[in-house]
Amino acid sequence: MALTTKGRATRQRIIEGAAAYLRSDEPVGVTLDDIRAITGTSKSQIFHYFPDGKEELFLAVARYEASRVLEDQQPHLGALTSWAAWDRWRESIVTRYRLQGRHCPLGTLMGEVGSTPGAREVITTLLGQWQNHVRKGIADMQESGLVRPALDPDRVAAAFIAGIQGGVLVLMSTGSTTHLEAALDTLIAHLRG
Amino acid sequence: MALTTKGRATRQRIIEGAAAYLRSDEPVGVTLDDIRAITGTSKSQIFHYFPDGKEELFLAVARYEASRVLEDQQPHLGALTSWAAWDRWRESIVTRYRLQGRHCPLGTLMGEVGSTPGAREVITTLLGQWQNHVRKGIADMQESGLVRPALDPDRVAAAFIAGIQGGVLVLMSTGSTTHLEAALDTLIAHLRG
DNA sequence: ACCACAGTGGACTCGCCAGTCCAGAAAAAT
DNA sequence: ATTTTTCTGGACTGGCGAGTCCACTGTGGT
Numbered sequence A, B: 001m002a003l004t005t006k007g008r009a010t011r012q013r014i015i016e017g018a019a020a021y022l023r024s025d026e027p028v029g030v031t032l033d034d035i036r037a038i039t040g041t042s043k044s045q046i047f048h049y050f051p052d053g054k055e056e057l058f059l060a061v062a063r064y065e066a067s068r069v070l071e072d073q074q075p076h077l078g079a080l081t082s083w084a085a086w087d088r089w090r091e092s093i094v095t096r097y098r099l100q101g102r103h104c105p106l107g108t109l110m111g112e113v114g115s116t117p118g119a120r121e122v123i124t125t126l127l128g129q130w131q132n133h134v135r136k137g138i139a140d141m142q143e144s145g146l147v148r149p150a151l152d153p154d155r156v157a158a159a160f161i162a163g164i165q166g167g168v169l170v171l172m173s174t175g176s177t178t179h180l181e182a183a184l185d186t187l188i189a190h191l192r193g
Numbered sequence C: 001a002c003c004a005c006a007g008t009g010g011a012c013t014c015g016c017c018a019g020t021c022c023a024g025a026a027a028a029a030t
Numbered sequence D: 001a002t003t004t005t006t007c008t009g010g011a012c013t014g015g016c017g018a019g020t021c022c023a024c025t026g027t028g029g030t
Helices: A005-024 A032-039 A043-049 A054-071 A083-100 A105-113 A117-143 A153-174 A178-192 B005-024 B032-039 B043-049 B054-071 B083-100 B105-113 B117-143 B153-174 B178-192
Strands: none
Touching: A005 A032, A005 A043, A005 A054, A005 A105, A032 A043, A032 A054, A054 A105, A054 A117, A083 A153, A083 A178, A105 A117, A117 A153, A117 B153, A153 A178, A153 B117, A153 B153, A153 B178, A178 B153, A178 B178, B005 B032, B005 B043, B005 B054, B005 B105, B032 B043, B032 B054, B054 B105, B054 B117, B083 B153, B083 B178, B105 B117, B117 B153, B153 B178
16 A cells, blocks of 8 residues: 555554544444544545454554554653652653543553454553563662662563552543542552561 | 242343353353343243343343352461461462453453443442452451551552452463462562561 | 243344445556 | 656445343243
8 A cells, every 4th residue: 555645644543543532432342434524534544544343443442542652651751770760750650641531542452452462462462561661670770779679670670560450440440540540659668668 | 020939040140150150261252132032032031031131131140250259268368367368369360360361250240331430339349349448358367466567457458459450361361370479479578578 | 620920932124324336537657 | 748656545344242122032030
């Protein structure tokens, strides 16, 4: 598929429009017609740019959203080299998800194409990169002597990922960030030793 | 609605059949016809016992599954009074979810009727009870002098809930219990101080 | 024996939604 | 200028699945 400038713009408009829709609205039953209406496109355009239909489109949106998840934590996530940096990171996560509220775009996406290998890959990649950053942060702190060396950075980083994911999950049903904050605070306290 | 013995049996058969189906099979698009076929019933029976249709049935199944989640952790969850008990509890959780594999019946249910108040209530209640048990366990340990009193039992219990939920979530996309174990181990290590 | 009401089967409706198709506009290539 | 390819609009199809309806059967009470 050779895209012209106009084509690329349209394709991007569809992805970003769909993402915005998922971020703003209720997640129940997202249809191609919804997206068509929101993005001001026609059926044929959607299938022109995403020949495999819904699944391909939703995967593209999921990738787009996944990249935003990490971007939203920068620059903190990339430089967890002091306790102050960890605190700022913690703050950025809590704020981000508090604003996002009950709607989890990625969660919705997973609900729609959830069990396909492609969908799993998007999530796995995202979580992997996320965990890598945290692991690196812990290792850096160990090198500076701020965290005791006995801790396994990868394992604790995995715990962070789990805690964050779970906190967000709870947020989705309770609407409160209590669990997310508790998980982050407890794990950071554990790092502090 | 006055149910006879036979009626109650049928109703229960539908719920348990649906639950078994969700536990065994892939979660994509569960239809009433699937459940009808699996449970050997007819459309009219489903609507006879669950007048509000899909949502009511799924909520009943969700409640059934939610009660199992806690039962499966007993007797350990109810008596977290020694380090050995915590370890056994940890083991029971990991084993349970390892067996369950990628399919999370409750997750699927939430995907279907996810945003209704009823669905949220089921989840909130389950998580609340779960957290209560853990909080009580931590408080017990503090009373025995096994855990330092400075820790806030409720907050750490919240972190446990988040960690477990997140661990299970990761399990669903990666198929590995690594994160679940890391979360549990790290938090228990934190309790040990 | 009868009757009222719970239980059951399964055909039917009806709307929704992913995906198709084709014809025409715009842009690129020659 | 023409031809080829991409882009766009929108009508149409086909299947699927929730929920309805009605006729029939079992069951328990009197």
